Amino acid sequence: MTTNPALVESPTVEVDDVSKWFGQKVAVSNVTCSFGPGVTGLLGPNGAGKTTTLRMLTGLIRPSQGAIRVLGVWPRTSPSVYASVGLVPEEAAVYPAMTAREYVRYAATLSGVDDAAEATDRAIDTVALDDAADRKLAGYSKGMRQRAKVAAALVTDPQMLFLDEPLNGTDPVQRLHLINLFRRLGGEGRTIIVSSHILDEVDRMSDRVIAIVDGRLAAAGDVAAIRGAMSDIPYRVRVETDRERILAARLLEESLVHGVSVDDGVLHVETDDLAALGRRVPAVARDVGARITSFRPEDASLESVFRYLVRRR
Amino acid sequence: MKPALAITTATVRQILGLRRAIIFGLAALAPALVFLLTSQALADEAALNRFLGMAVRLYFPLLVPIVALIMSASALGDERRDGTLSFLVLRPIPRSVISASKYVGAVLVAGVLNGFGAAALGIVYGIDTGSWGMVLPLVVGGLVASIVYAALFVPLGFFTDRAVLVGLAFVLIFENGVVSALSGLSSLSPWRLGLSAFSGLANGDVAPLLADDGLANLSGLGAALSWSIVFAVASVMAITLVLRRRDLA
Numbered sequence: 001m002t003t004n005p006a007l008v009e010s011p012t013v014e015v016d017d018v019s020k021w022f023g024q025k026v027a028v029s030n031v032t033c034s035f036g037p038g039v040t041g042l043l044g045p046n047g048a049g050k051t052t053t054l055r056m057l058t059g060l061i062r063p064s065q066g067a068i069r070v071l072g073v074w075p076r077t078s079p080s081v082y083a084s085v086g087l088v089p090e091e092a093a094v095y096p097a098m099t100a101r102e103y104v105r106y107a108a109t110l111s112g113v114d115d116a117a118e119a120t121d122r123a124i125d126t127v128a129l130d131d132a133a134d135r136k137l138a139g140y141s142k143g144m145r146q147r148a149k150v151a152a153a154l155v156t157d158p159q160m161l162f163l164d165e166p167l168n169g170t171d172p173v174q175r176l177h178l179i180n181l182f183r184r185l186g187g188e189g190r191t192i193i194v195s196s197h198i199l200d201e202v203d204r205m206s207d208r209v210i211a212i213v214d215g216r217l218a219a220a221g222d223v224a225a226i227r228g229a230m231s232d233i234p235y236r237v238r239v240e241t242d243r244e245r246i247l248a249a250r251l252l253e254e255s256l257v258h259g260v261s262v263d264d265g266v267l268h269v270e271t272d273d274l275a276a277l278g279r280r281v282p283a284v285a286r287d288v289g290a291r292i293t294s295f296r297p298e299d300a301s302l303e304s305v306f307r308y309l310v311r312r313r
Numbered sequence: 314m315k316p317a318l319a320i321t322t323a324t325v326r327q328i329l330g331l332r333r334a335i336i337f338g339l340a341a342l343a344p345a346l347v348f349l350l351t352s353q354a355l356a357d358e359a360a361l362n363r364f365l366g367m368a369v370r371l372y373f374p375l376l377v378p379i380v381a382l383i384m385s386a387s388a389l390g391d392e393r394r395d396g397t398l399s400f401l402v403l404r405p406i407p408r409s410v411i412s413a414s415k416y417v418g419a420v421l422v423a424g425v426l427n428g429f430g431a432a433a434l435g436i437v438y439g440i441d442t443g444s445w446g447m448v449l450p451l452v453v454g455g456l457v458a459s460i461v462y463a464a465l466f467v468p469l470g471f472f473t474d475r476a477v478l479v480g481l482a483f484v485l486i487f488e489n490g491v492v493s494a495l496s497g498l499s500s501l502s503p504w505r506l507g508l509s510a511f512s513g514l515a516n517g518d519v520a521p522l523l524a525d526d527g528l529a530n531l532s533g534l535g536a537a538l539s540w541s542i543v544f545a546v547a548s549v550m551a552i553t554l555v556l557r558r559r560d561l562a
Contacts, residue, residue, distance in 0.1 A: 055562045058399075058403055059403070060399055060402070060403070060560070060561050060562040061560035061561065061562055062560060075403075076557070079404070079405050079406065079407065079408070080405045081405070082403050082404050082405040083405040085403065087399060087403050089396060089399050089400075089562075091396035092395060092396050092397075093395070093396040093397050093399055093400050094397065094400075095323065095327060095395075095397060097326055097327065097330060098323075098326075106319060106323060107400070107404075109315055109316060109319040110316045110319060110320070110401070110404040110406060111404050111405060112315075112316070112405060112406075152400070
Protein backbone atom coordinates (compact mmCIF):
# COMPACT_ATOMS: atom_id res chain seq x y z
CA MET A 1 0.00 0.00 0.00
CA THR A 2 1.63 3.24 -1.13
CA THR A 3 1.15 6.46 0.84
CA ASN A 4 2.60 8.76 -1.81
CA PRO A 5 -0.38 10.15 -3.74
CA ALA A 6 1.79 10.50 -6.86
CA LEU A 7 2.18 6.72 -7.00
CA VAL A 8 -0.46 4.10 -7.72
CA GLU A 9 -0.77 0.48 -6.57
CA SER A 10 -0.49 -1.31 -9.92
CA PRO A 11 1.32 1.06 -12.23
CA THR A 12 1.36 0.61 -15.99
CA VAL A 13 3.48 3.74 -16.46
CA GLU A 14 6.27 4.64 -14.02
CA VAL A 15 8.18 7.91 -13.89
CA ASP A 16 11.22 7.74 -11.66
CA ASP A 17 12.98 10.99 -10.75
CA VAL A 18 12.75 12.27 -14.29
CA SER A 19 14.17 15.58 -15.47
CA LYS A 20 14.45 17.03 -18.92
CA TRP A 21 16.38 20.08 -19.94
CA PHE A 22 16.89 21.69 -23.31
CA GLY A 23 20.21 23.50 -23.16
CA GLN A 24 19.95 25.85 -20.16
CA LYS A 25 16.17 25.55 -19.88
CA VAL A 26 14.80 23.01 -17.43
CA ALA A 27 11.45 21.78 -18.76
CA VAL A 28 10.78 19.02 -16.23
CA SER A 29 12.52 18.66 -12.90
CA ASN A 30 12.76 15.57 -10.68
CA VAL A 31 9.28 14.25 -11.30
CA THR A 32 8.37 10.93 -9.73
CA CYS A 33 4.89 9.56 -10.26
CA SER A 34 3.04 6.62 -11.72
CA PHE A 35 -0.13 5.95 -13.65
CA GLY A 36 -2.52 3.05 -13.59
CA PRO A 37 -5.89 2.05 -15.03
CA GLY A 38 -8.45 4.85 -15.22
CA VAL A 39 -8.24 8.43 -16.43
CA THR A 40 -5.48 10.58 -14.98
CA GLY A 41 -5.38 14.27 -15.80
CA LEU A 42 -1.97 15.79 -16.37
CA LEU A 43 -2.74 19.33 -15.35
CA GLY A 44 -0.70 22.48 -15.58
CA PRO A 45 -0.62 25.95 -17.07
CA ASN A 46 0.79 26.47 -20.57
CA GLY A 47 4.53 25.85 -20.55
CA ALA A 48 4.42 23.88 -17.30
CA GLY A 49 6.04 20.80 -18.83
CA LYS A 50 2.97 18.67 -19.57
CA THR A 51 3.71 18.08 -23.22
CA THR A 52 7.38 17.38 -22.49
CA THR A 53 6.32 14.86 -19.84
CA LEU A 54 3.87 13.21 -22.20
CA ARG A 55 6.48 13.05 -24.95
CA MET A 56 8.89 11.40 -22.55
CA LEU A 57 6.23 8.90 -21.49
CA THR A 58 5.77 7.86 -25.11
CA GLY A 59 9.50 7.73 -25.79
CA LEU A 60 9.43 10.54 -28.33
CA ILE A 61 12.04 12.35 -26.30
CA ARG A 62 14.49 10.95 -23.79
CA PRO A 63 14.74 12.09 -20.19
CA SER A 64 17.96 13.94 -19.41
CA GLN A 65 17.91 12.15 -16.07
CA GLY A 66 15.81 9.43 -14.46
CA ALA A 67 13.87 6.53 -15.94
CA ILE A 68 10.49 5.89 -17.51
CA ARG A 69 8.89 2.51 -17.84
CA VAL A 70 5.76 1.77 -19.84
CA LEU A 71 4.45 -1.73 -19.12
CA GLY A 72 7.81 -2.37 -17.51
CA VAL A 73 10.03 -1.24 -20.40
CA TRP A 74 11.48 1.93 -21.89
CA PRO A 75 9.57 2.25 -25.20
CA ARG A 76 12.54 3.59 -27.19
CA THR A 77 14.41 0.34 -26.84
CA SER A 78 11.35 -1.93 -26.87
CA PRO A 79 9.14 -0.63 -29.70
CA SER A 80 6.89 -3.69 -29.44
CA VAL A 81 5.24 -1.92 -26.50
CA TYR A 82 3.77 0.55 -28.98
CA ALA A 83 1.27 -2.14 -30.00
CA SER A 84 -0.42 -1.36 -26.67
CA VAL A 85 -0.08 2.42 -26.80
CA GLY A 86 -2.06 5.10 -28.59
CA LEU A 87 -1.00 8.75 -28.77
CA VAL A 88 -3.02 11.80 -29.71
CA PRO A 89 -0.40 14.54 -30.04
CA GLU A 90 -1.20 18.22 -29.66
CA GLU A 91 0.33 19.26 -32.97
CA ALA A 92 -1.34 18.61 -36.34
CA ALA A 93 0.28 15.20 -36.97
CA VAL A 94 -2.00 14.27 -39.84
CA TYR A 95 -1.29 13.71 -43.51
CA PRO A 96 -3.37 16.33 -45.34
CA ALA A 97 -3.46 14.37 -48.59
CA MET A 98 -5.00 11.32 -46.91
CA THR A 99 -8.65 10.82 -46.13
CA ALA A 100 -9.49 10.11 -42.51
CA ARG A 101 -10.17 6.48 -43.42
CA GLU A 102 -6.78 6.13 -45.12
CA TYR A 103 -5.09 7.80 -42.17
CA VAL A 104 -6.69 5.50 -39.60
CA ARG A 105 -6.04 2.46 -41.76
CA TYR A 106 -2.42 3.50 -42.16
CA ALA A 107 -2.14 3.53 -38.36
CA ALA A 108 -3.75 0.08 -38.21
CA THR A 109 -1.40 -1.36 -40.83
CA LEU A 110 1.70 0.08 -39.17
CA SER A 111 0.60 -1.36 -35.85
CA GLY A 112 0.03 -4.82 -37.31
CA VAL A 113 -3.71 -4.91 -36.66
CA ASP A 114 -5.08 -8.16 -38.11
CA ASP A 115 -8.22 -6.93 -39.82
CA ALA A 116 -7.20 -3.37 -40.54
CA ALA A 117 -10.31 -2.53 -42.57
CA GLU A 118 -12.74 -3.64 -39.89
CA ALA A 119 -10.73 -2.00 -37.09
CA THR A 120 -10.67 1.22 -39.12
CA ASP A 121 -14.44 1.25 -39.56
CA ARG A 122 -14.91 0.58 -35.86
CA ALA A 123 -12.52 3.36 -34.77
CA ILE A 124 -14.11 5.87 -37.13
CA ASP A 125 -17.53 4.91 -35.83
CA THR A 126 -16.33 5.34 -32.24
CA VAL A 127 -15.44 8.98 -32.84
CA ALA A 128 -18.57 9.55 -34.95
CA LEU A 129 -16.65 10.52 -38.06
CA ASP A 130 -18.41 8.14 -40.48
CA ASP A 131 -19.96 10.81 -42.68
CA ALA A 132 -16.68 12.61 -43.35
CA ALA A 133 -14.33 9.63 -43.32
CA ASP A 134 -13.70 9.67 -47.04
CA ARG A 135 -12.85 13.35 -47.23
CA LYS A 136 -9.25 14.52 -47.28
CA LEU A 137 -7.87 15.63 -43.93
CA ALA A 138 -6.71 18.88 -45.53
CA GLY A 139 -10.32 20.04 -45.58
CA TYR A 140 -11.05 19.06 -41.97
CA SER A 141 -11.69 21.52 -39.18
CA LYS A 142 -9.39 21.33 -36.17
CA GLY A 143 -12.02 19.49 -34.16
CA MET A 144 -12.51 16.90 -36.89
CA ARG A 145 -8.76 16.40 -37.14
CA GLN A 146 -8.67 15.81 -33.41
CA ARG A 147 -11.28 13.10 -33.79
CA ALA A 148 -9.38 11.54 -36.69
CA LYS A 149 -6.28 11.43 -34.47
CA VAL A 150 -8.28 9.85 -31.67
CA ALA A 151 -9.59 7.25 -34.14
CA ALA A 152 -6.02 6.52 -35.29
CA ALA A 153 -4.99 6.08 -31.67
CA LEU A 154 -7.94 3.80 -30.92
CA VAL A 155 -7.65 1.61 -34.01
CA THR A 156 -5.14 -0.67 -32.29
CA ASP A 157 -7.46 -1.12 -29.30
CA PRO A 158 -4.66 0.18 -27.05
CA GLN A 159 -4.25 -0.66 -23.41
CA MET A 160 -2.85 2.81 -22.88
CA LEU A 161 -3.82 6.13 -24.36
CA PHE A 162 -1.77 9.33 -24.13
CA LEU A 163 -3.82 12.40 -25.02
CA ASP A 164 -2.23 15.83 -25.35
CA GLU A 165 -4.90 18.54 -25.23
CA PRO A 166 -7.31 16.22 -27.07
CA LEU A 167 -10.31 18.53 -26.94
CA ASN A 168 -8.60 21.50 -28.61
CA GLY A 169 -10.76 22.86 -31.39
CA THR A 170 -13.72 20.59 -30.72
CA ASP A 171 -17.23 21.99 -30.44
CA PRO A 172 -19.32 21.38 -27.31
CA VAL A 173 -21.09 18.33 -28.76
CA GLN A 174 -17.83 16.72 -29.92
CA ARG A 175 -16.26 17.62 -26.58
CA LEU A 176 -18.97 15.86 -24.61
CA HIS A 177 -18.74 12.85 -26.90
CA LEU A 178 -14.97 12.57 -26.45
CA ILE A 179 -15.11 13.14 -22.69
CA ASN A 180 -17.64 10.32 -22.37
CA LEU A 181 -15.50 8.15 -24.62
CA PHE A 182 -12.35 8.69 -22.54
CA ARG A 183 -14.26 8.04 -19.32
CA ARG A 184 -15.67 4.84 -20.78
CA LEU A 185 -12.21 3.68 -21.91
CA GLY A 186 -10.82 4.46 -18.46
CA GLY A 187 -13.69 2.56 -16.91
CA GLU A 188 -12.76 -0.46 -19.02
CA GLY A 189 -9.43 -0.61 -17.17
CA ARG A 190 -7.25 1.16 -19.72
CA THR A 191 -4.65 3.67 -18.65
CA ILE A 192 -5.71 7.04 -20.03
CA ILE A 193 -3.43 10.03 -19.46
CA VAL A 194 -4.92 13.33 -20.54
CA SER A 195 -2.83 16.47 -20.62
CA SER A 196 -4.78 19.69 -20.47
CA HIS A 197 -4.66 23.22 -19.16
CA ILE A 198 -8.47 23.47 -19.23
CA LEU A 199 -9.55 22.74 -15.69
CA ASP A 200 -13.12 21.95 -16.54
CA GLU A 201 -12.01 19.29 -19.03
CA VAL A 202 -9.72 17.63 -16.55
CA ASP A 203 -12.36 17.83 -13.84
CA ARG A 204 -14.93 16.11 -16.04
CA MET A 205 -12.64 13.42 -17.37
CA SER A 206 -10.25 12.45 -14.64
CA ASP A 207 -10.45 10.28 -11.56
CA ARG A 208 -7.04 11.49 -10.52
CA VAL A 209 -4.88 14.52 -11.19
CA ILE A 210 -1.13 14.99 -11.52
CA ALA A 211 -0.47 18.71 -11.38
CA ILE A 212 2.73 20.05 -12.89
CA VAL A 213 3.77 23.65 -12.33
CA ASP A 214 7.08 25.07 -13.61
CA GLY A 215 8.23 21.58 -14.55
CA ARG A 216 7.81 20.22 -11.03
CA LEU A 217 5.24 17.89 -9.60
CA ALA A 218 3.01 20.27 -7.65
CA ALA A 219 0.36 17.84 -6.41
CA ALA A 220 -1.19 14.46 -7.07
CA GLY A 221 -4.32 12.58 -6.15
CA ASP A 222 -8.01 13.35 -6.45
CA VAL A 223 -9.03 16.98 -6.16
CA ALA A 224 -10.38 16.72 -2.61
CA ALA A 225 -7.22 15.00 -1.41
CA ILE A 226 -4.98 17.60 -3.01
CA ARG A 227 -7.02 20.38 -1.45
CA GLY A 228 -6.91 18.60 1.90
CA ALA A 229 -3.14 18.40 1.73
CA MET A 230 -2.82 22.18 1.43
CA SER A 231 -2.62 22.69 5.16
CA ASP A 232 -1.10 26.14 4.79
CA ILE A 233 -4.12 27.47 2.95
CA PRO A 234 -7.36 27.62 5.00
CA TYR A 235 -10.64 26.52 3.45
CA ARG A 236 -13.05 29.28 2.59
CA VAL A 237 -16.74 28.53 3.11
CA ARG A 238 -19.71 30.51 1.88
CA VAL A 239 -22.62 30.58 4.37
CA GLU A 240 -25.96 32.06 3.44
CA THR A 241 -28.09 33.00 6.41
CA ASP A 242 -30.72 35.56 7.49
CA ARG A 243 -28.55 36.86 10.39
CA GLU A 244 -25.11 36.97 8.88
CA ARG A 245 -23.59 39.65 11.13
CA ILE A 246 -24.68 38.02 14.38
CA LEU A 247 -23.55 34.61 13.20
CA ALA A 248 -20.21 36.10 12.06
CA ALA A 249 -19.57 37.65 15.46
CA ARG A 250 -20.42 34.40 17.22
CA LEU A 251 -18.31 32.26 14.89
CA LEU A 252 -15.24 34.42 15.56
CA GLU A 253 -15.27 33.07 19.10
CA GLU A 254 -14.75 29.54 17.76
CA SER A 255 -11.12 28.37 17.79
CA LEU A 256 -11.46 26.51 14.49
CA VAL A 257 -12.48 29.72 12.69
CA HIS A 258 -9.56 31.81 11.43
CA GLY A 259 -11.54 34.68 10.01
CA VAL A 260 -14.93 35.86 8.82
CA SER A 261 -16.16 38.49 6.42
CA VAL A 262 -19.56 39.62 5.23
CA ASP A 263 -19.95 40.57 1.61
CA ASP A 264 -23.28 41.46 0.01
CA GLY A 265 -25.17 39.75 2.77
CA VAL A 266 -23.15 36.55 2.44
CA LEU A 267 -20.94 35.27 5.22
CA HIS A 268 -17.49 33.92 4.29
CA VAL A 269 -15.69 31.80 6.89
CA GLU A 270 -12.07 30.60 6.86
CA THR A 271 -11.06 27.40 8.64
CA ASP A 272 -8.47 24.63 8.62
CA ASP A 273 -11.01 21.95 9.43
CA LEU A 274 -13.83 21.89 6.98
CA ALA A 275 -15.57 18.87 8.47
CA ALA A 276 -15.54 20.30 12.03
CA LEU A 277 -16.86 23.62 10.76
CA GLY A 278 -19.65 21.76 8.99
CA ARG A 279 -20.70 20.28 12.31
CA ARG A 280 -20.24 23.44 14.34
CA VAL A 281 -22.00 26.07 12.20
CA PRO A 282 -25.52 24.58 12.52
CA ALA A 283 -25.13 24.43 16.32
CA VAL A 284 -23.93 28.02 16.56
CA ALA A 285 -26.71 29.15 14.21
CA ARG A 286 -29.24 27.47 16.44
CA ASP A 287 -27.79 29.30 19.46
CA VAL A 288 -28.16 32.74 17.85
CA GLY A 289 -31.47 31.96 16.15
CA ALA A 290 -30.12 32.16 12.60
CA ARG A 291 -31.43 30.10 9.72
CA ILE A 292 -28.80 28.60 7.39
CA THR A 293 -29.95 28.37 3.78
CA SER A 294 -26.62 27.40 2.21
CA PHE A 295 -23.22 26.10 3.36
CA ARG A 296 -20.74 25.62 0.54
CA PRO A 297 -16.93 25.37 0.36
CA GLU A 298 -15.76 28.02 -2.08
CA ASP A 299 -12.35 26.69 -2.95
CA ALA A 300 -12.57 22.93 -3.08
CA SER A 301 -13.04 22.96 -6.85
CA LEU A 302 -10.22 21.98 -9.18
CA GLU A 303 -9.99 25.58 -10.33
CA SER A 304 -9.35 26.89 -6.82
CA VAL A 305 -6.90 24.12 -6.07
CA PHE A 306 -5.06 24.81 -9.27
CA ARG A 307 -4.98 28.55 -8.56
CA TYR A 308 -3.38 27.85 -5.20
CA LEU A 309 -0.84 25.49 -6.73
CA VAL A 310 0.22 28.04 -9.31
CA ARG A 311 0.31 30.88 -6.77
CA ARG A 312 2.53 28.86 -4.43
CA ARG A 313 5.33 28.64 -7.02
CA MET B 314 6.51 -6.43 -44.98
CA LYS B 315 3.12 -4.73 -44.80
CA PRO B 316 4.31 -1.79 -42.70
CA ALA B 317 7.33 -1.26 -44.98
CA LEU B 318 5.12 -1.23 -48.05
CA ALA B 319 2.63 1.07 -46.34
CA ILE B 320 5.34 3.57 -45.37
CA THR B 321 6.90 3.50 -48.83
CA THR B 322 3.53 4.04 -50.51
CA ALA B 323 2.63 6.85 -48.13
CA THR B 324 6.04 8.45 -48.72
CA VAL B 325 5.56 8.39 -52.47
CA ARG B 326 2.13 10.01 -52.10
CA GLN B 327 3.46 12.51 -49.62
CA ILE B 328 6.38 13.78 -51.68
CA LEU B 329 4.85 13.49 -55.13
CA GLY B 330 1.51 15.26 -55.21
CA LEU B 331 -0.21 15.88 -58.54
CA ARG B 332 1.18 19.40 -58.89
CA ARG B 333 4.74 18.28 -58.20
CA ALA B 334 4.37 15.35 -60.58
CA ILE B 335 3.32 17.71 -63.39
CA ILE B 336 5.98 20.34 -62.69
CA PHE B 337 8.88 17.93 -62.28
CA GLY B 338 7.62 15.67 -65.05
CA LEU B 339 7.77 18.64 -67.43
CA ALA B 340 11.15 19.70 -66.04
CA ALA B 341 12.47 16.19 -66.67
CA LEU B 342 11.67 16.67 -70.34
CA ALA B 343 13.91 19.75 -70.60
CA PRO B 344 17.09 18.00 -71.80
CA ALA B 345 15.10 16.06 -74.43
CA LEU B 346 13.38 19.23 -75.65
CA VAL B 347 16.62 21.19 -75.84
CA PHE B 348 18.23 18.33 -77.75
CA LEU B 349 15.26 18.11 -80.07
CA LEU B 350 15.37 21.82 -80.85
CA THR B 351 19.12 22.03 -81.39
CA SER B 352 20.27 18.76 -82.90
CA GLN B 353 18.08 18.11 -85.92
CA ALA B 354 19.88 17.44 -89.18
CA LEU B 355 23.25 17.00 -87.49
CA ALA B 356 25.60 14.25 -88.61
CA ASP B 357 25.73 11.12 -86.41
CA GLU B 358 28.97 12.08 -84.68
CA ALA B 359 27.85 15.62 -84.06
CA ALA B 360 24.51 14.29 -82.78
CA LEU B 361 26.33 12.01 -80.35
CA ASN B 362 28.44 14.90 -79.09
CA ARG B 363 25.34 17.02 -78.74
CA PHE B 364 23.55 14.20 -76.90
CA LEU B 365 26.47 13.71 -74.51
CA GLY B 366 26.58 17.46 -74.01
CA MET B 367 22.95 17.35 -72.88
CA ALA B 368 23.72 14.45 -70.55
CA VAL B 369 26.91 15.92 -69.08
CA ARG B 370 25.96 19.60 -68.93
CA LEU B 371 22.22 19.52 -68.25
CA TYR B 372 20.83 16.12 -67.29
CA PHE B 373 23.37 14.75 -64.79
CA PRO B 374 24.71 17.87 -63.09
CA LEU B 375 21.45 19.86 -62.90
CA LEU B 376 18.22 17.98 -63.51
CA VAL B 377 19.04 14.81 -61.58
CA PRO B 378 20.34 16.51 -58.40
CA ILE B 379 17.57 19.13 -58.27
CA VAL B 380 14.80 16.55 -58.67
CA ALA B 381 16.46 14.19 -56.20
CA LEU B 382 17.12 17.01 -53.74
CA ILE B 383 13.58 18.36 -53.62
CA MET B 384 11.95 14.94 -53.46
CA SER B 385 14.36 13.32 -51.02
CA ALA B 386 14.55 16.24 -48.61
CA SER B 387 10.76 16.02 -48.22
CA ALA B 388 10.70 12.34 -47.34
CA LEU B 389 11.63 12.71 -43.67
CA GLY B 390 11.86 16.48 -43.40
CA ASP B 391 8.14 17.00 -44.00
CA GLU B 392 7.31 14.38 -41.38
CA ARG B 393 9.45 16.21 -38.84
CA ARG B 394 8.04 19.63 -39.69
CA ASP B 395 4.39 18.49 -39.84
CA GLY B 396 4.64 16.54 -36.59
CA THR B 397 3.68 13.29 -38.33
CA LEU B 398 6.98 11.70 -37.35
CA SER B 399 5.43 10.79 -33.99
CA PHE B 400 2.68 8.97 -35.89
CA LEU B 401 5.35 6.83 -37.55
CA VAL B 402 7.82 6.19 -34.78
CA LEU B 403 5.26 5.30 -32.11
CA ARG B 404 4.49 2.03 -33.86
CA PRO B 405 5.65 -1.47 -33.03
CA ILE B 406 8.05 -1.57 -35.95
CA PRO B 407 11.84 -1.35 -35.94
CA ARG B 408 13.27 2.08 -36.72
CA SER B 409 15.35 0.47 -39.45
CA VAL B 410 12.13 -0.44 -41.30
CA ILE B 411 10.98 3.17 -41.08
CA SER B 412 14.27 4.59 -42.36
CA ALA B 413 14.64 2.01 -45.14
CA SER B 414 11.05 2.54 -46.28
CA LYS B 415 11.38 6.33 -46.30
CA TYR B 416 14.61 6.00 -48.26
CA VAL B 417 13.09 3.60 -50.78
CA GLY B 418 10.12 5.95 -51.22
CA ALA B 419 12.45 8.85 -51.99
CA VAL B 420 14.51 6.75 -54.41
CA LEU B 421 11.37 5.58 -56.20
CA VAL B 422 10.08 9.10 -56.80
CA ALA B 423 13.46 10.60 -57.74
CA GLY B 424 14.31 7.52 -59.80
CA VAL B 425 11.06 7.53 -61.76
CA LEU B 426 11.24 11.26 -62.53
CA ASN B 427 14.91 11.12 -63.47
CA GLY B 428 14.40 7.85 -65.34
CA PHE B 429 11.58 9.53 -67.25
CA GLY B 430 13.86 12.43 -68.18
CA ALA B 431 16.61 10.02 -69.23
CA ALA B 432 14.26 7.89 -71.29
CA ALA B 433 12.89 10.99 -73.04
CA LEU B 434 16.38 12.20 -73.93
CA GLY B 435 17.45 8.73 -75.09
CA ILE B 436 14.32 8.33 -77.19
CA VAL B 437 14.69 11.73 -78.83
CA TYR B 438 18.29 10.81 -79.63
CA GLY B 439 17.07 7.49 -81.04
CA ILE B 440 14.46 9.20 -83.20
CA ASP B 441 17.11 11.60 -84.48
CA THR B 442 19.82 9.06 -85.21
CA GLY B 443 18.09 5.68 -85.35
CA SER B 444 20.38 4.47 -82.56
CA TRP B 445 18.45 3.27 -79.50
CA GLY B 446 21.37 2.04 -77.48
CA MET B 447 21.51 5.12 -75.23
CA VAL B 448 18.09 4.78 -73.61
CA LEU B 449 18.84 2.03 -71.10
CA PRO B 450 22.33 3.24 -70.07
CA LEU B 451 21.03 6.75 -69.49
CA VAL B 452 18.08 5.50 -67.43
CA VAL B 453 20.40 3.31 -65.34
CA GLY B 454 22.79 6.24 -64.89
CA GLY B 455 19.93 8.44 -63.73
CA LEU B 456 18.79 5.75 -61.29
CA VAL B 457 22.28 5.29 -59.84
CA ALA B 458 22.64 9.03 -59.32
CA SER B 459 19.17 9.18 -57.76
CA ILE B 460 20.06 6.37 -55.33
CA VAL B 461 23.16 8.22 -54.17
CA TYR B 462 21.51 11.65 -54.00
CA ALA B 463 18.62 10.23 -51.96
CA ALA B 464 21.17 8.71 -49.59
CA LEU B 465 22.51 12.20 -48.94
CA PHE B 466 19.36 14.29 -49.06
CA VAL B 467 16.90 12.17 -47.06
CA PRO B 468 18.94 12.60 -43.84
CA LEU B 469 19.73 16.21 -44.80
CA GLY B 470 16.00 16.96 -44.94
CA PHE B 471 15.62 15.60 -41.43
CA PHE B 472 18.41 17.68 -39.96
CA THR B 473 17.70 21.08 -41.46
CA ASP B 474 14.80 23.14 -42.74
CA ARG B 475 17.19 24.61 -45.30
CA ALA B 476 17.94 21.28 -46.95
CA VAL B 477 17.28 22.59 -50.45
CA LEU B 478 19.70 25.47 -49.95
CA VAL B 479 22.39 23.25 -48.43
CA GLY B 480 21.82 20.62 -51.10
CA LEU B 481 22.14 23.15 -53.90
CA ALA B 482 25.36 24.42 -52.36
CA PHE B 483 26.65 20.85 -52.32
CA VAL B 484 25.76 20.31 -55.97
CA LEU B 485 26.84 23.66 -57.35
CA ILE B 486 29.88 24.40 -55.20
CA PHE B 487 31.24 21.00 -54.21
CA GLU B 488 30.26 18.78 -57.12
CA ASN B 489 30.30 21.22 -59.99
CA GLY B 490 33.18 23.27 -58.59
CA VAL B 491 35.52 21.41 -56.24
CA VAL B 492 35.15 17.93 -57.76
CA SER B 493 35.49 19.35 -61.25
CA ALA B 494 38.85 20.73 -60.18
CA LEU B 495 39.92 17.67 -58.16
CA SER B 496 38.94 14.60 -60.16
CA GLY B 497 40.20 12.31 -57.37
CA LEU B 498 36.99 13.13 -55.50
CA SER B 499 34.78 11.79 -58.29
CA SER B 500 33.41 8.98 -56.18
CA LEU B 501 31.92 11.59 -53.82
CA SER B 502 29.96 13.15 -56.66
CA PRO B 503 26.62 11.37 -57.13
CA TRP B 504 26.01 12.61 -60.64
CA ARG B 505 29.46 11.45 -61.72
CA LEU B 506 28.67 8.01 -60.33
CA GLY B 507 25.54 8.06 -62.48
CA LEU B 508 27.53 9.23 -65.47
CA SER B 509 30.05 6.48 -64.81
CA ALA B 510 27.28 3.86 -64.80
CA PHE B 511 25.95 5.33 -68.06
CA SER B 512 29.42 5.30 -69.57
CA GLY B 513 30.01 1.72 -68.50
CA LEU B 514 26.79 0.49 -70.07
CA ALA B 515 26.85 2.56 -73.26
CA ASN B 516 28.76 1.46 -76.35
CA GLY B 517 32.51 1.89 -76.57
CA ASP B 518 32.34 5.21 -78.45
CA VAL B 519 31.04 7.00 -75.40
CA ALA B 520 33.70 6.43 -72.72
CA PRO B 521 36.56 8.23 -74.55
CA LEU B 522 34.28 11.21 -75.20
CA LEU B 523 33.61 11.50 -71.45
CA ALA B 524 37.23 11.23 -70.37
CA ASP B 525 37.37 14.90 -69.48
CA ASP B 526 34.34 14.80 -67.25
CA GLY B 527 35.94 13.67 -64.03
CA LEU B 528 35.43 9.95 -64.51
CA ALA B 529 39.11 9.09 -64.44
CA ASN B 530 38.90 7.46 -61.02
CA LEU B 531 35.71 5.54 -61.66
CA SER B 532 35.68 2.29 -63.54
CA GLY B 533 32.21 2.08 -65.00
CA LEU B 534 29.05 0.36 -63.89
CA GLY B 535 30.55 -1.94 -61.24
CA ALA B 536 32.25 0.83 -59.31
CA ALA B 537 29.21 3.09 -59.60
CA LEU B 538 26.88 0.39 -58.33
CA SER B 539 29.25 -0.49 -55.49
CA TRP B 540 29.44 3.13 -54.40
CA SER B 541 25.69 3.57 -54.64
CA ILE B 542 25.15 0.53 -52.41
CA VAL B 543 27.66 1.88 -49.90
CA PHE B 544 25.89 5.26 -49.85
CA ALA B 545 22.44 3.68 -49.56
CA VAL B 546 23.38 1.35 -46.68
CA ALA B 547 25.24 4.11 -44.84
CA SER B 548 22.29 6.45 -45.25
CA VAL B 549 19.70 3.97 -43.93
CA MET B 550 21.97 3.13 -41.00
CA ALA B 551 22.50 6.81 -40.21
CA ILE B 552 18.76 7.56 -40.33
CA THR B 553 18.03 4.53 -38.15
CA LEU B 554 20.58 5.69 -35.63
CA VAL B 555 19.10 9.17 -35.57
CA LEU B 556 15.57 7.84 -35.11
CA ARG B 557 16.78 5.67 -32.24
CA ARG B 558 18.93 8.21 -30.44
CA ARG B 559 17.63 11.70 -31.04
CA ASP B 560 14.66 13.44 -29.52
CA LEU B 561 11.94 13.25 -32.13
CA ALA B 562 9.65 16.07 -31.09
